[in-house]
Amino acid sequence: MGCRRRCQNHFLDFNFNSSSSSSSYIRLVALLLLLSFFFANFLVVNGKANATPSPVTPINHDLYHTSGALLEEIETLVHRHPDKLSIETIFSKNKGYQAEMTVVTYCSKRTDCDGKSKFRILLSFGQHGRELITSELALRILSILSEEEFLPNTDRGSLNNTLDRLVIKVVPMENFNGRKLVEAGEFCERRNGRGVDLNRNWSVDWGKKEKDYDPYEENPGTAPFSEPETQLMRKLSISFEPHIWVNVHSGMEALFMPYDHKNTTPDGFFSQRMKSMLEKLNHLHLEDRCLIGSGGGSVGYLAHGTATDYMYDVARVPMAFTFEIYGDGTASSKDCFRMFNPIDITTFNKVLNDWSAAFFAMFKLGALQVDGLHSGAVASSFDKWISIDDYLNGYLMERRNRYGKKMEVLELGMQEIRTYFRLFMLSSVLLMFMFCSRISKSARPIVSAMSL
Numbered sequence: 082m083g084c085r086r087r088c089q090n091h092f093l094d095f096n097f098n099s100s101s102s103s104s105s106y107i108r109l110v111a112l113l114l115l116l117s118f119f120f121a122n123f124l125v126v127n128g129k130a131n132a133t134p135s136p137v138t139p140i141n142h143d144l145y146h147t148s149g150a151l152l153e154e155i156e157t158l159v160h161r162h163p164d165k166l167s168i169e170t171i172f173s174k175n176k177g178y179q180a181e182m183t184v185v186t187y188c189s190k191r192t193d194c195d196g197k198s199k200f201r202i203l204l205s206f207g208q209h210g211r212e213l214i215t216s217e218l219a220l221r222i223l224s225i226l227s228e229e230e231f232l233p234n235t236d237r238g239s240l241n242n243t244l245d246r247l248v249i250k251v252v253p254m255e256n257f258n259g260r261k262l263v264e265a266g267e268f269c270e271r272r273n274g275r276g277v278d279l280n281r282n283w284s285v286d287w288g289k290k291e292k293d294y295d296p297y298e299e300n301p302g303t304a305p306f307s308e309p310e311t312q313l314m315r316k317l318s319i320s321f322e323p324h325i326w327v328n329v330h331s332g333m334e335a336l337f338m339p340y341d342h343k344n345t346t347p348d349g350f351f352s353q354r355m356k357s358m359l360e361k362l363n364h365l366h367l368e369d370r371c372l373i374g375s376g377g378g379s380v381g382y383l384a385h386g387t388a389t390d391y392m393y394d395v396a397r398v399p400m401a402f403t404f405e406i407y408g409d410g411t412a413s414s415k416d417c418f419r420m421f422n423p424i425d426i427t428t429f430n431k432v433l434n435d436w437s438a439a440f441f442a443m444f445k446l447g448a449l450q451v452d453g454l455h456s457g458a459v460a461s462s463f464d465k466w467i468s469i470d471d472y473l474n475g476y477l478m479e480r481r482n483r484y485g486k487k488m489e490v491l492e493l494g495m496q497e498i499r500t501y502f503r504l505f506m507l508s509s510v511l512l513m514f515m516f517c518s519r520i521s522k523s524a525r526p527i528v529s530a531m532s533l
């Protein structure tokens with residue numbers, strides 16, 4: 082600020098002192114501008130000429146559905162099995178931006194689907210646009226639930242016995258608008274249709290930025306729950322009260338539990354229970370190749386404002402997970418389709434087979450919890466399990482409603498102020514950076530292998 086003022090004064094002095102030096106000064110400035118213009122163009126052209134175009138893998142449509150075809154296939158599948166499956170599309174709108182979300186509910190024989198006697202599982206796929214494989218897994222799981230496809234080495238009778246005790250809600254494509262951008266050629270886009278990362282838009286530790294924060298990847302939005310997609314998911318979690326939540330991603334192979342915003346796992350019984358569940362899935366169906374632990378402690382970066390941290394800490398879902406189902410660490414950082422999705426049919430099928438087996442194993446382990454509840458088992462673990470249901474329905478729901486919402490409102494106020502401050506700073510430096518951005522266009526920022 083001070084410097085700018087000094088320079089301006091100097092310029093004025095200079096201007097008024099002599100008209101001849103004034104015109105030579107203008108000529109000098111014009112020359113400098115002209116030179117810098119040519120220099121910038123030289124850099125851009127040269128940058129383009131020198132950059133060897135790195136190969137970018139396009140979407141393989143022999144393996145992958147388009148978003149429209151995938152949702153259509155799910156809809157017809159549901160309509161063929163009205164005894165087990167139902168479907169709804171939910172909408173939300175905010176400042177001219179609308180999101181829609183398909184939700185499929187599995188509830189065998191359509192008995193007690195809205196009641197709370199069954200064990201409830203909520204699964205979300207496709208929260209990040211570029212992770213197409215996750216939505217293909219959603220379709221596979223729904224096909225197996227409908228009995229149109231089968232899990233190898235599984236006795237259907239015993240599986241159905243398991244499934245009778247569950248209600249499973251599947252969101253096959255949480256980020257429909259972001260996915261559309263990917264299909265239009267933005268293969269590295271993970272954010273929603275207006276540039277917000279839906280896995281940074283939740284209220285737990287919202288908006289905190291690490292040193293390596295990259296807005297292209299992790300823009301948390303203007304406030305917690307600023308995005309319609311996040312609002313819809315929050316509503317769903319509050320009305321459904323799941324016992325298990327899984328946020329399904331790709332970019333690596335991992336089974337994560339809370340927390341994402343710090344590098345520790347929670348203390349106590351449910352933490353142990355989550356860890357033991359993940360170890361079983363990893364060993365039985367994933368050849369022990371997955372990383373297990375807290376997202377923040379294992380993924381290599383801390384993530385603030387994630388869905389899984391909210392589900393565990395605020396919605397009080399007893400078992401909250403993030404599964405990372407595939408990643409190609411050898412892919413170039415600009416080759417996003419390849420980095421996040423299998424590109425050959427063998428790997429594609431292996432990912433879907435292994436992970437659907439892991440999900441159904443998780444369903445089975447979930448149903449065992451219901452057995453414990455209903456048989457009145459007195460093992461201490463079940464006592465504790467029952468106590469979490471009291472916990473859910475009683476004191477903590479109360480606490481969530483009273484203090485949780487108050488805290489969100491407070492956070493929101495602070496966030497608004499921060500946002501306006503940032504906007505002010507941004508606009509004041511924008512002009513300064515216009516020239517630089519012209520040059521840097523030739524060297525677009527490299528997309529990091531961020532998956533969570």
Ligand SMILES: [Zn+2]
Pocket residue numbers: 208209212330331332531532533
């Ligand atoms: Zn992701």
